[in-house]
Amino acid sequence: MSEHVAVGKLKEKFSGSVLDVVEFRGDTSVTVKKEDIVAIGSFLKKELGFNLLCDLCGVDYLGKAPRFMVVYNLFNVSTKQYLRIKVPVEESDPVVETVSGVWATANWHERECWDLMGISFRNHPDLRRILMTDDYEGHPLRKDYPVQGPDRQPYQGRVS
């Protein structure tokens, strides 16, 4: 169904791992199992040339199961193609294997994701908070974290 070349190759190589493929406004998103993310990342980089990890972030779908989604926006510098990989992460076990061994740039992105979203990365070389202070409690980008601060009532009305 999908036009994207990489999707076919991914389905062929990791048939058991590809959960979903979505096309929206010309963007292709592939949801894969989180156990295989490093293998899939290495395959995409070495075989299909997605050598630039543009961005890595977490999305909090509070109230849904699994609660989190880790999103990898990839780019192929030679063919100028984009591809988005998503990994579902359960709230009970918010840990994903690090891809900083595949793309060095993931190092800070994963630290940011841990800091703000509370998703931890196994085997990360230096998993510390990056934007908040070391003794900060909680992860501010989670949907159940109040926008006005940790000791305040949950957000009720206008902020501005």
Next chain:
Amino acid sequence: MATTEIMTVNMGPQHPSTHGVLRLLLELDGERVVKATPHIGFLHRGVEKLSEHRNYHQVIPLTDRLDYLAPMSNNLGYVLAVEKLLGLTDAIPERAKTIRVIMAELTRLKSHLVWLACHGLDIGAMTVFIYCFRERENIMGFYEKISGARMTSNYFRVGGLSADLPEGLDKEIRAFVEAMPGHIDTYEGLLTGNKIWQKRTQKVGVISAEDAIDIGLTGPALRASGVDWDLRRDNPYSGYENYDFVVPTHEDCDTWARYQVRLVEMRESCKIITQALDRLQPGPILADAPKVCLPPKQKVVNTIEGLIHHFKIVTEGFKPAAGDIYQEVEAPKGVLGYYLVSDGSPKPYRMKIRPPSFVNLQALPQMVEGSLLADVVAVIGTLDIVLGEIDR
């Protein structure tokens, strides 16, 4: 027998060579840097969190406070992302696209001028600093005439622009970009042949093309490592495919190369602006999308549909279909990306910004480790980081 020990030195949190608050923990062996650890986060304002509690239009003024030296580039990236989310990309009128290109390129000039000024000053060239700010002042004047503000422009809208160009401004911009190459010659005359400048920049902060891509470097820093990639040419937006310009690259991979690449980029920006001014035709500046763009005032006061649309957009905003998109633009400092998730409500469910400075700063340790303490200042200058964008 004399023994040596590693000394730890804090550079920052406030240092003249950084635009904002950055603490660098440097471990030194004599004057040589053994290890550099950047500490960031001092300015963190939670822009991504705030945007989840505002509707799409209300996020625009948050974005221009990120990279406050190039506000319109951030606005452009954001409005393009929302337009892509709405499926409105093809409906943007030609005049709006052309004016967007003019403003984006003026912003590139403005940002590069501050970079050259501060980079020069960091290395000890005072005159270039004053000259660059003199030219930048003109662009600030254009900003003021267009948006009413000198720094925090709020001019781009989802679907087009907030207003048309003021009368006669195109002539002023044309005069400015015609004079600009001469000014760039002056800067080059002061720096390029200067022996001190050459010694301080050549073979400093070297990073190979492969390492640069791996660490995520983008923009002029990547092109100075020999990678021929510019989004304006390779994944064009806002009609950039219709302009004739050169994407400069350099093979030296050092601070000198990044200086050369940015200077050529400034000259190319002037050419793009001239071409855009030649193409500028009268026409609408907002897309024909009544549920997204505010109707003209005449329609609001004279027709009930106009009144309803105005009321709905102001009080409630618009509701894009559920889904997620990723949109990138070539900002002056590198690739600026917006990842937007919509759940069908009038507010972004999640907005993730991919700031070029954040990723570029990550390359700093591997660029300075092994070089001298004084080179750290030169490398920070050449990366052209803005901490407002790094911390968000």
